[in-house]
Amino acid sequence: MGARGAWAIGCDVGGTTLRVVARDAAGRTRRRRGPVVPPHALPARLRTALSAWAIRPDQVAALVVDLAGRVDARGAPRGDGAAARPRPPGARDLGRRGRARRRPG
Numbered sequence: 001m002g003a004r005g006a007w008a009i010g011c012d013v014g015g016t017t018l019r020v021v022a023r024d025a026a027g028r029t030r031r032r033r034g035p036v037v038p039p040h041a042l043p044a045r046l047r048t049a050l051s052a053w054a055i056r057p058d059q060v061a062a063l064v065v066d067l068a069g070r071v072d073a074r075g076a077p078r079g080d081g082a083a084a085r086p087r088p089p090g091a092r093d094l095g096r097r098g099r100a101r102r103r104p105g
Contacts, residue, residue, distance in 0.1 A: 007055055008062040011046065013039070020049050030055075039067060 012019045013036055022030040030053045037045050042065065050057065 007060050009046070009050075009060055009064070011042070011063070011065045013037075013042065013065070013067050018042075018045065020046065022049075022053060022055060 006024045007022050008024075009020065009022045011021075016036055018034050018036045020032045030049075032049045032052070034045070046063075050060070
């Protein structure tokens with residue numbers, strides 16, 4: 001299992017779960033699931049997964065990390081540590097929008 005750059009790894013940091021999947025060209029797959037970690041702790045968690053799978057860093061051809069909802073628009077971690085949850089507009093928001101669009105007459 002020694003080819004350089006043989007594995008592609010995907011990491012999805014969700015609201016409560018961290019999912020890591022590794023695949024190689026031969027179709028072998030490794031999966032790991034655990035509790036979510038803050039973005040600064042992600043490298044250590046990935047190193048742990050690679051070690052458990054006996055994959056060396058020089059065997060990784062590609063790494064994709066999805067932090068959507070875990071960071072704000074500037075890329076900084078959210079203070080509450082929770083994933084973004086869409087919030088439906090409340091009556092107050094709708095009322096404000098309605099007044100802004102109202103035409104005289």
